[in-house]
Amino acid sequence: MNDTQHDIIVVGSGAGGAMAAYVLCKAGHKVLMLEAGRDYDPKTETPMFNTNAQAPLMGAGNKDKNFGFYDATVDGGWSVPDEPYTTGEGSDFFWWRSRMLGGRTNHWGRYSLRFSEHDFKGKSRDGHGADWPFEYQDIAPWYDKTEELVGICGTNTGLDDMPDSPEGVLQPPPTPRIPELLVAAAAKKHGIPLAPMHRAVLTRPKDDRLACFYATPCGRGCSIGAAFQTTTSLIPMAQATGNLKVITNAMVKTVDVDENGRPSGITYIKKPSGQAHSIAANQIILAASACESARIMLNSLSKHHPKGLANSSGQLGRNIMDSTGADLGAMIPALKGRPRYNEDGHTANHLFIPWWGHKAQANKELDFPRGYHFEIGSGFRMPGASVAGDLQGYGKALKQNARDNYGTYINLSLRGEMLPNPYCYMEIDDKVKDKWGIPVAKFHWQFSKHELNQVAHGLQTAKMLFETMGASVKRLPSPEQAILKGGQIIHEVGATRMGSSAKDSVTNQWGQTWDCDNLYVMDGGVFASNPHKNCTLTIMTLAMRNAAHLAERLSSEKNSSQSGAVSATTQSWCANSKGGTHEIA
Structure with a gap:
């Protein structure tokens, strides 16, 4: 036809x-x-x-x-x-x-x-x-x-990984969430910038x-x-x-x-x-x-x-x-039992960690050639089928433990160049x-080894940030275990x-x-x-x-x-x- x-x-x-x-x-x-x-x-x-x-x-x-x-x-x-x-x-x-x-x-x-x-x-x-x-x-x-x-x-950041837009093109970003500001404070101690996504x-x-x-x-x-x-x-x-x-x-x-x-x-x-x-x-x-x-x-x-x-x-x-993709998360003690308020925002992270290592790569200080960024998962969200944390016990104590753990978990999702x-x-x-x-x-x-080395670097960086925030991070998975499948x-x-x-x-x-x-x-x-x-x-x-x-x-x-x-x-x-x-x- x-x-x-x-x-x-x-x-x-x-x-x-x-x-x-x-x-x-x-x-x-x-x-x-x-x-x-x-x-x-x-x-x-x-x-x-x-x-x-x-x-x-x-x-x-x-x-x-x-x-x-x-x-x-x-x-x-x-x-x-x-x-x-x-x-x-x-x-x-x-x-x-x-x-x-x-x-x-x-x-x-x-x-x-x-x-x-x-x-x-x-x-x-x-x-x-x-x-x-x-x-x-x-x-x-x-x-x-x-x-x-x-x-x-x-917003325009002036960072070498984030080209600026002309004045007036970008709309204002939403206000950062408390857990994102905590990540920013931890990252700043290691010379790593955060920026509005x-x-x-x-x-x-x-x-x-x-x-x-x-x-x-x-x-x-x-x-x-x-x-x-x-x-x-x-x-x-x-x-x-x-x-x-x-x-x-x-x-x-x-x-x-x-x-x-x-x-x-x-x-x-x-x-x-x-x-x-x-x-x-x-x-x-x-x-x-x-x-x-x-x-x-x-x-x-x-x-x-x-x-x-x-x-x-x-x-x-x-x-x-x-x-490339890999995830690492941890319970942050400082966030436990904090007051409840609306942290919905525009669903995804308001702040993220852009790639900060161009100079290190130019100086051949890293064993992988291309960069990655971290997306932050955090905040008070609509409860789903699971609750973060090691919950034990019964009755009122268990419920209180679940309430205290609500909003205390932060996840860093690596997204990198292949x-x-x-x-x-x-x-x-x-x-x-x-x-x-x-x-x-x-x-x-x-x-290739380039992607695996990149993921290994990202896992170590995420572990460092979590420990700076006071979290306890168990043994890291290998890059082969952590990297997500193609597609x-x-x-x-x-x-x-x-x-x-x-x-x-x-x-x-x-x-x-x-x-x-x-x-x-x-x-x-x-x-x-x-x-x-x-x-x-x-x-x-x-x-x-x-x-x-x-x-x-x-x-x-x-x-x-x-x-x-x-x-x-x-x-x-x-x-x-x-x-x-x-x-x-």
Whole structure:
């Protein structure tokens, strides 16, 4: 079955896909968005005010709802019905998929830290991995625009790991909690700074989105639009132009090519019926998530692309990275029995520990090349199925012990940079297919000594901070025991890496594939490295920048007779790099 042709097809409705669609729709292009999951409306489906006591298992997670009964991922997780994936021998990898409109932006932690000049040129500094094909100063104006559009709270710190934003772009951060201030005091004794976490949560109203009122967990989704997700922002904003059409439950099978091997459209399966549909388009943007976009390309075989679409470099599916993760927690005696008050805040940590070791690494004082940060879990939270502490006894004494222990536990979660290595990649398992007959992804995974040494350093640092706060820390686990599995942090990137040469990368700096000039990738797959900072802000920033570049390209082609003229689109998006509201003409 053939559908009507569209100017541009965008596959995926999450951070990259929704941003690309928004920019292109505002530029006047007709965009068709295909989403593999179901429709989702956070204004009516979000259980913001339900308590854990109202949920099975006190709201705790299980194999069907990994992050708890009320988590916003209504369809999806590390295991998705009818959509298996496989792993190679000795490989542990967990692949998260959110099968719903808005993708992972309905669920993400909303940490929004800029990558710095250190992050884009890591190979030039230490010889590992790959440099990005541009520098921080090239993307900084686009970070300004993205932060302004999305709404990020935080402050400028002057720290070398946290580039400043222009005055007035960041919204005010929430007040630090008492346990976070205790961590800050302990860290200061060791010369380690803390800073307000930058987060995509409004502390002031913006557009038709309300400010956060610090009452419900962000992971459930946000019906008032304070916690950023594309379903309450970019998608309705793009639809308001009249240029966006969205089809949900559309499982993309392949990118189709013409007789010359040039992409000409998409074939997808309408999941309820199982019927295949083909749609023609002049431009195709894959933003289905790093590994899903790579799976589509690897499955798009033809005589012109025998190793997968746009894979002349052989790098398609390679260079997969996730953030490293490890956790250490302790009971802090000074917090025991303190007065009760509301410490909900915007759910996540108000303060965090950014990476402080660039100088030490430059001086070769550390045995690992890339950094990490600590996220702080603390404060009075809604009680769940477990209580921290060694509880013993019965009756009134047990209850009092539980009350005293409430709010005394602090957890430090390490999130670090992983280097690409030849043992971390994906391929197609042609022996296994999903429900719709599409061959599935097969993952191979192995951390290197760099990640293990980094985690060992992080565990020792966390132990030092806890002991400074008066806690007793038992014997530390080994790095091999402590490091979380690949994919568990849900920051997998790099399967369609960008670069400066078609010989060793899949796309150029604009996300445009070297082999096919009308095929773009605008998700985390294009990352040349995976800095310790959460990836979503940079995915959106790249998508904004690259979609604006595509809009300029299409305008130039349309007005080829005016060679050299700069379009109103580019003038609007590139002007005023100091932030502010940026509309497309």
